[in-house]
Amino acid sequence: MKYIDLRSDTVTKPSPGMRQAIANAEVGDDVFGDDPTVIRLEEKVAELFGKESSLFVPSGTMGNQVALKTLSEPGWELLCERECHVVNYETSGPAVHSSLMINMLTTERGVMTAEQIEENIRPLNIHCPITKIVALENTHNRHGGTIYPLEEILRIRKVADKYGLLMHLDGARIWNAHVATGISFKDWAAPFDSISVCLSKGMGAPVGSMIVGSREFIIRARRNRKLFGGAMRQVGILAAAGLYAIENNIERLAEDHQNARLLAEGLAQIEGFGVDLSRVQTNIVVADIAASGMTPDEMIGILKENGVLCVQFGRTRLRFVTHLDVTKEDCIKALDIVSRVIKQ
Numbered sequence: 001m002k003y004i005d006l007r008s009d010t011v012t013k014p015s016p017g018m019r020q021a022i023a024n025a026e027v028g029d030d031v032f033g034d035d036p037t038v039i040r041l042e043e044k045v046a047e048l049f050g051k052e053s054s055l056f057v058p059s060g061t062m063g064n065q066v067a068l069k070t071l072s073e074p075g076w077e078l079l080c081e082r083e084c085h086v087v088n089y090e091t092s093g094p095a096v097h098s099s100l101m102i103n104m105l106t107t108e109r110g111v112m113t114a115e116q117i118e119e120n121i122r123p124l125n126i127h128c129p130i131t132k133i134v135a136l137e138n139t140h141n142r143h144g145g146t147i148y149p150l151e152e153i154l155r156i157r158k159v160a161d162k163y164g165l166l167m168h169l170d171g172a173r174i175w176n177a178h179v180a181t182g183i184s185f186k187d188w189a190a191p192f193d194s195i196s197v198c199l200s201k202g203m204g205a206p207v208g209s210m211i212v213g214s215r216e217f218i219i220r221a222r223r224n225r226k227l228f229g230g231a232m233r234q235v236g237i238l239a240a241a242g243l244y245a246i247e248n249n250i251e252r253l254a255e256d257h258q259n260a261r262l263l264a265e266g267l268a269q270i271e272g273f274g275v276d277l278s279r280v281q282t283n284i285v286v287a288d289i290a291a292s293g294m295t296p297d298e299m300i301g302i303l304k305e306n307g308v309l310c311v312q313f314g315r316t317r318l319r320f321v322t323h324l325d326v327t328k329e330d331c332i333k334a335l336d337i338v339s340r341v342i343k344q
């Protein structure tokens, strides 16, 4: 059966054009600094985000973890949002790799405010951990692809400057935030000391993320990437996919956002499905199915039997994600399948 796969934007497969770019890529040993395609990608991404330098890493998780390791000293305290990827899906990375203590702040939509950050900075004395890093996520996955308001980020930067904090952005889906708001990558990046962005997910590359920051920061991050086993050799074949994604797949994310909106509005009309439409800001739709009388497992199973894939996202919720490999027609068909399943 050909499924309409709405589990995640990580399921995209390289398009024919991307495969061609991979086949044609010039390569060299990147550990020796010899891969021209990787160098081109790193220069391009640094330029795009208005920073001095960038580094190719195998995954978003490694991007976040290498960045945090590079920013920090053991025993420092990291402030981040309770539902963020760094805390929930990176297998205790900040504790294991960087000996960071984590203070998780609870928020409504993934948005820690400047006041919340300031309230949670500990006094400087011999008893307390040193609060030193703030990590934000934009767009926010577990909050349903919500966008962090830039004004709030700038207010947080002021607090960070006042107290000497460093700021990291998990920008796995910053591309979506850019397309949804029209705010430039440079403006999104300016308040941060380090950023990680993903070339897989909605951008459609099979592998790869980038860390972006100052020249000095990236020199140290390169060393930590090696420490984590993430230095790669003729990896220009993957960098070529990343370059292709940047050249071809950014603006088309608008289509994914329109499809997510269509899907969300359709699901909201189906009995038993609750969707908070105000949270559907990019390519993620979260539906609460508590009122359907079915468990997420049951619903996922029956949808799968009928050709639609989605994932559980919390106790009574399902997540549907639009991407490069699902069309508007697929979304209309998926809605039709969900309403038929519910009627049965």
Ligand SMILES: Cc1ncc(COP(=O)(O)O)c(C=O)c1O
Pocket: 010, 058, 059, 060, 061, 062, 085, 086, 137, 139, 140, 141, 170, 172, 173, 198, 200, 209
């Ligand atoms: C917000 C966010 N950050 C980081 C990652 C990690 O990316 P990867 O799966 O490439 O390690 C993900 C993955 O879905 C994500 O959603």
